Amino acid sequence: MMRPHGLCLSVGILWCVSGAVAEYSSKADLEYEFGDYRGKWCIDDHGFVYGIGEVYYPSPTACPCTCTEDGPICVRPNCPRIHPRCTRIKYKTCCPVCEAVSKVCIYGGKTYKPLEEFKLSPCEKCRCEANREVYCTVSGCPALHCVDPTFEPNHCCPVCKNGPNCYAGNRVIPAGERVSIDERTVCFCTYRDGTWQTHPHATCETRQQSDNELGGTEASTTQMEESESEMELDWGTEGNGEREKKTQFSPRLDWIP
Known part of the structure; x- marks a missing residue:
């Protein structure tokens, strides 16, 4: 038979223990739900807890994050380039993924079949290759044989409308x-x-002088020389006549006795 004071002691102990357990559990629940977990751990969208320094994905479509004391730090990695012919892209991961690639060439908003050729301009020719890539080339123009080429509509290369020519100074x-x-x-x-x-x-x-020009010059020179000789002769004759007139004897009357 249990004594009254022993019964009271047992009841008191049970009451104290149960109260302490209830207080601990309620406190723990409140801290988990409403407590400040920064500086202690990180939680993803599904409720999983990660310690400081751990790398985790907050969500299936998120990029990897590192749990720090200041919270998660997420950095987007260098994602691979999406193919230009990709027709369906999946965005369910950190980096987008191409799920379907077109079997034709798409260039300038138009669709071309493999090995199909097309022109962008009179000078540019393109081709849809088997790898679905478009390669273009520019027409090579031939060397010109003139210095005054002209450009005409619907022509890629200039043309020499005036024929072959060149510059002589500023003159064509x-x-x-x-x-x-x-003249020379x-x-x-x-x-x-x-x-x-x-x-x-x-x-x-x-320019070199021709024989006719040289002959004409020599004839002119000869005529000039002959004219000068005749003038000298005439001048000499007139001079002699004057000297003869000057030397004729004229008597002085004052000397006659």
């Missing part, structure tokens, strides 16, 4: 002709070695 002269620049200078276009392409600047030479 046609190729294949010797052109007189002045003759210029002509020359071609590059082994080609029909003209040099941009003409070759000029000093």
Whole structure:
């Protein structure tokens, strides 16, 4: 038979223990739900707890984060480049993922079949290659044989409407002709070695006098010399006549006895 004071002691102990357990459990629940966990741990969207320094994903579509005392620090990694022909992209992870790639070439908003060729302009030609990439080339223009080319509509390369020519100073002269620049200078276009392409600047030479011009000059010189000789003869004759007149005897009357 239990004594009254022993019964009271047992009841008191049980009451104290039960009260302490209830107080601890309620306190723990309040700290877990409403307590400040910063500086202690990090929690993801599903309620999992991560310690300081651990790397975790807050959500399935989030990038990796590191748990720090100041909270999670998340850095987006260098994601691979999405293919330009990708038609369906998945954004269910940190980096987007291409799920489907087009089987045609898409360029400038238009679709082209593999190995199909097309032009962007009169000078640009493109081709859809087997790897679904578009490669373009610019038309190469031939070397010009003139210095005054002109550009015409719907033509990629300039044309020489005036034919082959070159510069003689500031003047454009046609190729294949010797052109007189002045009374003593003759210029002509020359071609590059082994080609029909003209040099941009003409070759000029000093004009040589022809035989007719030389003959005419000599005749003029001879006529001038003959005229001078005749003038000298006439002058000499007139001088002799005057000297004869001056030397004629004229008697002095004052000397006659």
